[in-house]
Amino acid sequence: MPRNQADPSVGQKAAGPRTSTGSRCPFREVAPYAPIGDNWGVTAENTTAETTAKDLNTNDQRAVRMDKRERLLGRGVQPFPVKVERTGSLAEVRKRFDGTVEAGESTGETVSVTGRVMFIRNTGKLCFATLQEGGPEGAGSRLQAMISLAEVGEEALAGWKALVDLGDHVRVTGEVVVSRRGELSVMANSFEIASKAIRPLPVLHAELNEETRVRQRYADLIVRDEAREMVYQRAAITRSIRDSLHSHDYVEVETPMLQLVHGGAQARPFETHLNAFDQDMTLRIATELYLKRAVVGGIDRVYEIGRVFRNEGVDSTHSPEFTTLESYEAWADMYTMAERMQEMIRSAADACGVGRQVEVAGPDGEPVTVDLDGEWKWLSVYPGLSEAVGQEITPETSAEVLRRIAEKHEVTVDPAWGAQKLVVELFGEIVEPQLMQPTFVCDYPPIAQPLAREHREKPGVIEAWDLIIGGMERGTAFSELVDPVVQRERLVEQSRMAAEGDDEAMQYDEDFLRALEYGAPPMGGLGLGIDRLVMLFTGVGIRETILFPLLKPEVDNS
RNA sequence: GGGCCUUUAGCUCAGAGGUAGAGCAUCGGACUUUUAAUCCGCUGGUCGUGGGUUCGAUCCCCACAGGGCCCA
Numbered sequence: 001m002p003r004n005q006a007d008p009s010v011g012q013k014a015a016g017p018r019t020s021t022g023s024r025c026p027f028r029e030v031a032p033y034a035p036i037g038d039n040w041g042v043t044a045e046n047t048t049a050e051t052t053a054k055d056l057n058t059n060d061q062r063a064v065r066m067d068k069r070e071r072l073l074g075r076g077v078q079p080f081p082v083k084v085e086r087t088g089s090l091a092e093v094r095k096r097f098d099g100t101v102e103a104g105e106s107t108g109e110t111v112s113v114t115g116r117v118m119f120i121r122n123t124g125k126l127c128f129a130t131l132q133e134g135g136p137e138g139a140g141s142r143l144q145a146m147i148s149l150a151e152v153g154e155e156a157l158a159g160w161k162a163l164v165d166l167g168d169h170v171r172v173t174g175e176v177v178v179s180r181r182g183e184l185s186v187m188a189n190s191f192e193i194a195s196k197a198i199r200p201l202p203v204l205h206a207e208l209n210e211e212t213r214v215r216q217r218y219a220d221l222i223v224r225d226e227a228r229e230m231v232y233q234r235a236a237i238t239r240s241i242r243d244s245l246h247s248h249d250y251v252e253v254e255t256p257m258l259q260l261v262h263g264g265a266q267a268r269p270f271e272t273h274l275n276a277f278d279q280d281m282t283l284r285i286a287t288e289l290y291l292k293r294a295v296v297g298g299i300d301r302v303y304e305i306g307r308v309f310r311n312e313g314v315d316s317t318h319s320p321e322f323t324t325l326e327s328y329e330a331w332a333d334m335y336t337m338a339e340r341m342q343e344m345i346r347s348a349a350d351a352c353g354v355g356r357q358v359e360v361a362g363p364d365g366e367p368v369t370v371d372l373d374g375e376w377k378w379l380s381v382y383p384g385l386s387e388a389v390g391q392e393i394t395p396e397t398s399a400e401v402l403r404r405i406a407e408k409h410e411v412t413v414d415p416a417w418g419a420q421k422l423v424v425e426l427f428g429e430i431v432e433p434q435l436m437q438p439t440f441v442c443d444y445p446p447i448a449q450p451l452a453r454e455h456r457e458k459p460g461v462i463e464a465w466d467l468i469i470g471g472m473e474r475g476t477a478f479s480e481l482v483d484p485v486v487q488r489e490r491l492v493e494q495s496r497m498a499a500e501g502d503d504e505a506m507q508y509d510e511d512f513l514r515a516l517e518y519g520a521p522p523m524g525g526l527g528l529g530i531d532r533l534v535m536l537f538t539g540v541g542i543r544e545t546i547l548f549p550l551l552k553p554e555v556d557n558s
Numbered sequence: 559g560g561g562c563c564u565u566u567a568g569c570u571c572a573g574a575g576g577u578a579g580a581g582c583a584u585c586g587g588a589c590u591u592u593u594a595a596u597c598c599g600c601u602g603g604u605c606g607u608g609g610g611u612u613c614g615a616u617c618c619c620c621a622c623a624g625g626g627c628c629c630a
Contacts, residue, residue, distance in 0.1 A: 058601070062568080128592045179591050200583065203568090203583065204569095412629095
């Protein structure tokens with residue numbers, strides 16, 4: 001329940017002007033290195049007075065920590081202070097002092113640092129804690145804090161032992177020293193709890209199981225460097241893609257996610273409702289149709305990196321919401337877009353630190369090195385399939401013949417499928433998984449992409465390609481169909497299919513057709529699955545590339 | 559949609575038809591140079607949920623739910 005419902009006074013406070021303090025300044029003066037107060041001390045009186053309630057279950061770690069929080073409050077110590085002063089990060093201390101001091105020596109420099117307690121080693125009169133902070137690129141920095149009886153006194157030392165737990169954020173102020181074992185440390189002359197952890201940290205010596213990792217990503221991020229690094233790697237990739245596009249004078253736009261008519265892809269949409277207009281709406285399944293409208297208007301080089309939503313299956317390569325790049329460029333065609341794609345992927349590989357040689361799982365599970373610097377071959381669907389099955393296949397080949405080939409290669413097919421659909425499926429099942437090196441697969445039959453235009457020279461195929469890397473489609477591009485009459489015919493056909501029950505068919509978008517009727521310049525368009533690109537570079541499943549993936553609700557058995 | 563695997567302490571995992579164990583964590587004690595600290599001691603469980611078989615089920619069977627992998 002929101003707090004301001006439970007406690008009306010909070011709501012009043014938020015609503016009205018502050019009157020309780022004379023000062024308008026929300027900050028009060030704080031001595032940055034305030035010495036430890038008596039309230040850290042454990043004395044004869046308060047030990048008994050404070051001692052945990054008899055009914056406290058000491059095995060319930062949350063209850064134990066809640067009790068410690070109460071005890072801090074009881075001493076007038078804030079378990080969650082509003083502002084904690086520090087002189088700098090753990091990484092800065094490491095950078096400045098690592099390797100400059102001999103074991104057992106002191107630097108004479110005093111710093112104030114903060115971090116989460118990851119390990120704690122309390123001896124009788126000297127306590128050690130390993131503090132951790134998140135840093136750039138996701139690599140956590142760690143630094144040791146030392147709490148010595150000689151420096152902080154008996155009461156504060158007892159307070160540290162009694163009230164600081166693994167997972168707490170603390171502030172430690174003191175001299176930078178190097179321990180006898182050579183560990184760079186801060187020897188505290190004061191410390192405070194910067195944020196009390198009520199829930200215990202997962203153990204750091206065993207990986208969280210997969211479910212906990214995705215359900216509680218925050219815990220995963222605390223304990224696993226690779227989880228943090230993924231966040232930064234993904235950001236490096238999207239930043240690099242933006243840089244590549246900007247270097248070609250592209251502009252980034254944001255188009256509607258809530259749509260009256262969904263289109264631009266063949267997929268089932270999520271349905272929702274806009275109360276203000278009493279209007280059913282859908283979440284977008286692609287960004288294509290709005291970006292093309294922008295090109296009609298003279299935004300000649302335009303792109304969007306954004307989330308799209310498809311109400312379909314969920315598995316290790318499919319997520320209901322995922323991120324795509326779509327870019328459209330006037331006066332370009334699919335060959336221009338192939339150059340853009342190649343440049344973007346190579347730069348992204350550099351930017352995320354993977355480089356041009358990428359290891360992927362091959363068709364039989366063995367590792368294969370993908371060479372992004374090699375030639376990116378073009379492969380026509382019909383000749384490609386012909387070679388793979390050892391038999392000439394052309395747009396004239398009958399469905400009957402193709403079905404026999406499917407049977408021979410143990411590809412299950414729907415008897416209702418026509419020749420074109422069979423070719424697409426056979427290629428996808430037989431040839432595609434074998435394509436490890438970057439390959440532009442082109443000359444698809446028209447059924448593969450209902451909105452594509454016919455090839456300028458080759459009859460019976462369309463002017464588009466799919467980019468396959470590591471046996472998986474990563475992106476696609478078209479010489480876009482800009483003839484509003486043909487486009488209208490295609491959309492009419494799609495809506496006929498929708499009426500017949502094809503729930504993946506596109507909706508008829510009159511406004512989009514109106515835009516095309518004003519005249520769209522010849523253009524190339526490109527789509528790139530960002531998640532799949534991150535998967536390629538990091539070798540993990542889609543659920544690991546998405547920070548907070550969608551999961552079924554947790555079952556509550558309590 | 560089909561098949562296989564999985565669900566046991568806060569976390570990671572063993573286990574067996576007779577009411578359950580380890581490591582770490584918690585709690586108590588010892589320890590001024592540790593670093594996954596160490597040592598001593600005490601705790602901690604609806605064995606995912608619901609049925610069934612059985613004298614007895616956490617274990618065997620069935621269904622359901624969550625998670626994973628493979629196939630479609």
